[in-house]
Amino acid sequence: MFALVDCNNFYASCERVFNPALRNRPVVVLSNNDGCIIARSNEAKALGIKMGTPVFKCRDLLRRHKVAVFSSNYPLYGDMSSRVMMTLAELVPEIELYSIDEAFLDMSSFGRYDLTEYAHLIRRTVKQHTGIPVCVGMAPTKTLAKVANRLAKKNPEYQGVCILSGQEAIRSALALTKVEDVWGIGRQLSKLLYAQKIETAADLADAPAPWVRKHLHITGSRVQAELNGKSCLPMELLRPAKQSICTSRSFGKSVTTWEELHRAVATFTGKCAVKLRKEGAAASLLTVFIGTSPFEAKAAQYWGTKTASLPYPTQDSIALQRAAQVILESVFRSGYAYKKAGVIVSGLMLVKSLVRTLSLFPEDQPAPNERDKKLMLVMDGINERYGRGAVRLASENSEGWKPNQERLSPYYTTRWNDIVTVRV
DNA sequence: TCTGGGGTCCTAGGACCC
DNA sequence: TCTGGGGTCCTAGGACCC
Numbered sequence: 001m002f003a004l005v006d007c008n009n010f011y012a013s014c015e016r017v018f019n020p021a022l023r024n025r026p027v028v029v030l031s032n033n034d035g036c037i038i039a040r041s042n043e044a045k046a047l048g049i050k051m052g053t054p055v056f057k058c059r060d061l062l063r064r065h066k067v068a069v070f071s072s073n074y075p076l077y078g079d080m081s082s083r084v085m086m087t088l089a090e091l092v093p094e095i096e097l098y099s100i101d102e103a104f105l106d107m108s109s110f111g112r113y114d115l116t117e118y119a120h121l122i123r124r125t126v127k128q129h130t131g132i133p134v135c136v137g138m139a140p141t142k143t144l145a146k147v148a149n150r151l152a153k154k155n156p157e158y159q160g161v162c163i164l165s166g167q168e169a170i171r172s173a174l175a176l177t178k179v180e181d182v183w184g185i186g187r188q189l190s191k192l193l194y195a196q197k198i199e200t201a202a203d204l205a206d207a208p209a210p211w212v213r214k215h216l217h218i219t220g221s222r223v224q225a226e227l228n229g230k231s232c233l234p235m236e237l238l239r240p241a242k243q244s245i246c247t248s249r250s251f252g253k254s255v256t257t258w259e260e261l262h263r264a265v266a267t268f269t270g271k272c273a274v275k276l277r278k279e280g281a282a283a284s285l286l287t288v289f290i291g292t293s294p295f296e297a298k299a300a301q302y303w304g305t306k307t308a309s310l311p312y313p314t315q316d317s318i319a320l321q322r323a324a325q326v327i328l329e330s331v332f333r334s335g336y337a338y339k340k341a342g343v344i345v346s347g348l349m350l351v352k353s354l355v356r357t358l359s360l361f362p363e364d365q366p367a368p369n370e371r372d373k374k375l376m377l378v379m380d381g382i383n384e385r386y387g388r389g390a391v392r393l394a395s396e397n398s399e400g401w402k403p404n405q406e407r408l409s410p411y412y413t414t415r416w417n418d419i420v421t422v423r424v
Numbered sequence: 425t426c427t428g429g430g431g432t433c434c435t436a437g438g439a440c441c442c
Numbered sequence: 443t444c445t446g447g448g449g450t451c452c453t454a455g456g457a458c459c460c
Contacts, residue, residue, distance in 0.1 A: 031428035038428070056426035072428085099460045186458050217434065219458080246430055253425095295427055342429090404426090 001107035001115065001138050001165070002235070004145040005088060005122060007081075008133040008153065008160075010101035011039035014080045015070050017131035018412040026067040030055060033250040033403040034071055071408040079413045080132060087129045091122055096235050104142060106235050119161040139164040142233045143226035146183040147173055147201060167229075174202035174227060184223040189216060201227055241350060242279055247271040248289070248342020251401040255338045260400030261290060262328060267396040268343040269324040273317035276345060277380060282313035282354060284347035286320060288327040293339035304331030311366040313349050317379075317393055318372045320345070341401075387415070 007013060011029040016022045026043035030036065037044075037053045047065055049058060055069075062069055081100045089095050094106035110118060119136040126134050137148030144164055151173060152162035164170050180190035182201050192215060193199070198207050205227040213221045222232040247268040255261050265288055276283055289305035306327050314320060324343060382391050410418035 033426095033428070035427050052427090054427040059426085102460075184458065188457060217457090219434070240432095242431085244431075248429065250428070293427080340428095403428095 001110065001140055002142050002145040003105040003107050003119065003136055003138045004142070004149040005103050005105060005134050005136050006149050006153070007084060007101035008135060009039055009041050010132070011072065011077055012041040012044070013132050014077050015409055017080070019409070022068050026065055027070070028062070028067055029070045029072055030407065032072060033252065034406055035250065038072070069407050071405040073409050073411065075411045075414045076409065080130060083130045084126055084132055084134070087126050088122070091125060094235055094237055096237060097239065104145065104235060107138060115163050115165070116161060119163065123160050133160070135160045137162050139170065140229050141226040141231040143183050143223055144170060144229070147177050150177065150181060170229065171202065174205055175200055177201040179204050182223060182227070184219060189220065242281065242348060244344055244346035244348065245272050245275045245279070246342060246344045247275070248340065249403050250340045251338065252404045255401045256336070257400070258332060258334070261332065261338055261341060262325065263395065263397045263399060264341050264401040265324055265328050265343060266321050266393070267398060268341065269321045270317050270393055270396045272343050272345045273315060273320050274380070276315040277376060280351050281348040282315045282351050283310065283320070283345035284313040284349065285309050285345070286323050286327065287344040287346065288324055288331060290328070290331060290338055290341040292336050296337070299337055300335070302333055302336045304333065306331045309347070312368060313354060314368060315351065316369065316372050316376055319369065321393065321395060
């Protein structure tokens with residue numbers, strides 16, 4: 001048996017933990033740049049606010065119902081997530097951190113336990129330790145555990161717990177689940193499935209396997225097998241090494257000058273470098289992209305992206321920024337109102353297993369700068385001790401492109417000065 | 425005025441090797 | 443009229459997830 005533990009309305013719940021005045025009030029959390037609604041409390045869902053709605057389209061509704069609106073506060077959500085995960089890790093021998101608000105638990109060693117009772121214990125303990133409400137679904141495969149979790153969320157009478165063991169329980173759960181709500185079946189595939197009159201998870205489980213293999217490929221076949229109780233997706237206890245790292249933002253206002261765009265790209269590159277060093281990885285490829293707003297129908301549109309390979313794999317902010325500037329120069333076109341930019345590092349290798357490839361012409365080969373390497377260590381050390389951004393490269397500067405973040409709550413759990421803040 | 429960010433996996437096709 | 447068989451690597455594009 002697998003359990004899927006999923007936090008309810010996670011970001012909205014995080015905002016509530018430290019602000020009791022928000023209980024029973026509709027709460028929404030916005031995307032970066034305060035653009036879209038990306039989390040809603042149950043009260044906000046009941047008002048008909050849809051996931052992903054642009055704020056400007058429902059500003060009236062938010063005001064009318066006195067909805068509490070927050071910019072996203074990732075330091076808070078990340079910290080609350082690790083508290084939830086630490087609590088879960090104490091309750092079961094093996095846990096897979098699946099996303100910021102979800103974890104799979106291996107329940108195979110709980111044969112002698114009453115699973116329903118244990119699921120309720122998990123819920124109570126997480127609530128008590130962290131203040132975050134969760135739902136628990138259990139079933140013989142991960143995909144079925146997802147189905148179970150969804151039923152636990154949708155049906156208040158389940159009190160946050162749904163156990164699917166036995167054929168009958170599984171079959172009726174599948175009949176109640178629309179095919180587009182199955183994990184791994186997105187918009188495009190459900191369109192294809194509906195055209196074949198495959199409308200529920202039960203229909204998909206019963207569909208001819210060769211047809212599924214042909215049209216939904218290997219991943220779809222696995223989903224089908226998992227719905228039929230055959231476990232294909234094992235627990236993944238170690239997070240696999242990252243293959244790419246991306247930092248990108250929409251801008252608070254349009255950016256037209258080279259200087260502002262350069263500052264943004266330098267900042268994103270610096271953030272990628274920090275993430276690389278945290279991952280213990282070095283990048284051999286660097287991508288820079290910049291673009292105008294696709295929503296401005298009348299304005300001139302431009303989307304520029306370019307990838308360059310680096311002379312040697314590196315995690316050095318300075319080397320990466322130099323390379324990023326060269327790429328930016330080649331994609332930059334003046335005369336456009338830029339709204340977004342980003343940097344991707346890829347071709348990652350773990351530093352500890354890095355073997356330097358020597359050049360046939362060593363005198364031409366650019367060499368890593370040993371002094372800068374030490375500088376990075378010192379910078380990371382200072383920022384670790386005194387807080388993110390305590391020291392940075394001068395090129396990293398948010399002037400001119402800073403995203404909107406008007407409704408930010410305090411960093412309740414990660415910044416001393418914010419801990420004493422009381423908000424009503 | 426105002427529309428997110430960060431990832432993964434799979435497939436097909438092209439270029440190349442012997 | 444007729445032109446092999448067995449591979450790898452890379453990239454772009456499309457699908458999915460949270």
